[in-house]
Amino acid sequence: MLDFITAFTVILPAIFFFFLFRKTEKSKNGKSTELLPPGPKKLPVIGNLHQMSHPVSRCLRDLSNQHGPLMHLKLGEASAVVVSSPEITKQIMKDLDPSFAGRARTLAADIMWYNRSDVAFCPYGDYWRQMRKLCINDFLSPKMVRLFESIRRDESNRLVDSLRESSGSSVNLTEKLFSMTSDITCRAAFGAVSEDSETLIELVVESLKLAAGFEMVDLFPSSRIVAALSWRKVRRLRTMRRKLDEIMDGIIKRHRRNGAGGGRNSEFGGDDLVDVFLRAKEEEQLQYPIDDNNIKAVLYDIFTAGTDSIAITLDWIMVELLRHPRVMAKAQAEVRQAMKENTKLSEVVYNLKYLKLVIKEILRIHPPAPFIPRTCDKKTVINGYTIPVGTIILVNNWAMQRDPSFWKDPEKFEPERFENQDVDFIGGDFEYIPFGAGRRMCPGMVYGLANMELALAQLLYNFDWKLPEGEKAEDMDMTETIGLAPARKLNLFVVATPYN
Template identity: 40%
Template sequence: MQQLGWLLLALPLVIPPLLLLKLRKRDGNDGLRLPPGPWQLPVIGSLHHLVRSPLAHRAIADMARRFDAPIVYLRLGEIPVVVASSPDAAREVMKTHDLNFATRPWGPTTQAIRAEGEGVVFARYGALWRQLRKICVLELLSARRVQSFRRVREEEVGCLVTAIAASTPGEAVNVSERIAALVADSAVRAMIGDRFERREEFLEHLAEGIKISARFSVRDLFPSSRLASFVGRTTRWVQDNHRKLLELMDSAIQQHQERRAAMDSAAGGSSEQQEDLVDVLLRLQKEGGLEVPLTMAIIKELILDLFIAGSETSANALQWAMAELVRNPKLMQKAQDELRDKMEGKPTVTEDDLVGLKYIKLIIKETLRVHPVVPMLLPRECRESCKVMGYDIPKGATVFVNVWAINRDPKYWDDAETFKPDRFEDGKVDFKGTDFEFTPFGAGRRMCPGMAFAQASMELVLAALLYHFDWELPSGLGPSQVDMTEEMGITARRKHDLYLHPVVRVPQQA
């Protein structure tokens, strides 16, 4: 949303007069009972209402409160947008009419970069998406597969603890940077393998791609405008970056095939437990028998989807969790007491140690409530006109669920703005897609299939950071002064990195 200011200034140059007249003719509602929404301007629709706040989820939550409505309607350029902002509205979108909202909108940018293959995240609803979803659930992100990467997670967490313990005494550690690097390294090893020679280059271009993708695209807001297509630079930047990432994926796949050929020529070969996710997909491709053949283009897009979804979200959630805990020292102490009582001085935290822990899980749930990393979930598209909460949703509308607004609504949450992990202690509300007041991973057909993968890494990282270290704020800074400003990229992230002083309490075994 931060590009909206210059975007509005540029629009008179982008939208020709004929398009202006065309859009004005479309202003009528054709007898539909649309959800309430803010007043619109010709051509740009509701865009000017979002200039005041770079955080769309907050601005739209304010609109929903102002209209006292469970859903609101906006027009962003040419695109009709509906945002559900209550648990009942979320239930209708993700359960009652789930099939009707089971596809994703494909703007010009998505069409340009997905021309040869679709991943699972933005795949249109159909045979390919159903097949990819099934592969994710049964093969790539199953409980058994997640468990097979336990060694990777534990080794990377051990490296993190060692690096923090070796930091210069009295010098603050960039916790945000450390966490992001750990999550990215763990994801690379699980998905592409330990021996990917171009790892650094891959991570560099991936980070660049995430930044570029967060920018507003004039072409996506005005898909019928040839001039918007001509002047829209974001789409071209995204295409160039995506092309480079696919080239790097080609390199990774070639390494896998060469390694597999070498192992096949040796006695014994490789067991399934040693497979990373690229290995799994190459095996499925070779075995065949799928309704839609797995092309190399599809494999590359699927891995990129899983990497971005898995690394960006987990890293940001962990950074928010640490920030909330240093703001609430008593809560941090409670988590540390539970950990250290159970561990009894053990030199290393393993996933076996997490089984009986409760408070770490409550902290993660509360973090996802207060700071959902995808605050309006991923967009859906209305396949056929239908009614939601008594309002008409037109065919082709882009539909969001504002989980940030729902998670902070005092109608459903006691003391909604306060970070209180204990609210989940009774276990009545969970994030598995059945409690619509709390769906940080979504619900229904398009629910995130990587929930178990994310949960496993977040629990281990947070437990290790709290077990081995006490954490202190930089000199002169009190808990209430911790900067909690957020910014929107692909996810809602901290605007500024979190710096803390670590104090070793339980040395890790070398």
């Protein structure tokens, strides 16, 4: 978003606005009498783009404070409605869910997710239900997540061993967390750690930045001028897609060579996720037949969510714990006390109440998806205002989870707030929906939490933590990156001292 604003307001000459205005301005005859939600005044052509700033979630919160919890914006050619109240969110994600279960089209999603034939960016409908069901039944169900416990244990132990080797030295914990979550997901979904995991991580980070929907080409899809000016971005995406094809084709070829089924690809003697999709394709019993591109789209989905979101959340946890030594000490004391009674950390983790409170608080203050994008697929009236078909819906989850109307001292990192607050993230409390809600709620919630809990318990039990010499926790740069899942802009470097 920041790159777009800079280009649009500083770099592009005024003549561009003139020609774009002539190209995109619609006739004012026959104006609709439908009442749109209130919003800030709009300029010709660019609408409200001049009012956007980074971070987008905070910017939208500030605008909503002026114009209301149901706010209309014009973002170039796109009509958008920002929702920042739990009551309206409940209407959209529960009461009227099918009408608001779509996803906006973006250039990055079209290219990197194979014409949106995945699950996350796919249009709502029967094909989406088919692919989502396959993912849940054969990878993301509680039964399968329990089966992956040995993988979580192996990879978190590898992380601990790696940190012990660099004892006393400054290490890039962010990179190590991404490596761990990548290896867990590759072993669970693809049957083995990918030799190209570093390239995959780079592709994920870059494509999620571009898939947020705030690129010029996404906001002015009918403009040939914008399309021409975006050629570098298109070329970069196509180069990224070729790299992704090479990696995913290699994974699929390995499974075909070994033969799907019979436990030849999975660590558990059964089929892994690639086997499941290959068998479904060959048996031709699906309502919507699939090809290799469909399979690659879903595999990239799984890798993206299973690597990026989890690693980013763990990184935010460690940042906040370093900034709040009291919470760090309390969480460490709980884990270490529990380990005196049971030497198996994977068994202990399920009963670590305070650790779970820490994760819940991180998901509140640093949600994996600060705003939840939907589209309106059926003209709907909410609170007397008309939401036209095709409108982009931005549920400002970040704003609701920091709203002082629902949270005491919302800017404070305080896990204890959940001890006496009967609020959970399973999709029923709409002031707290870090995983979304309704039909398009994140299907990987159980998988993600299991990976986070064990990894965090390992880090807290095995090490004492501090920042490198000369750095102070209160001076840490908390600036976020741009994208669907904002990470901290700077990698986290720490000194890990083994705990005896």
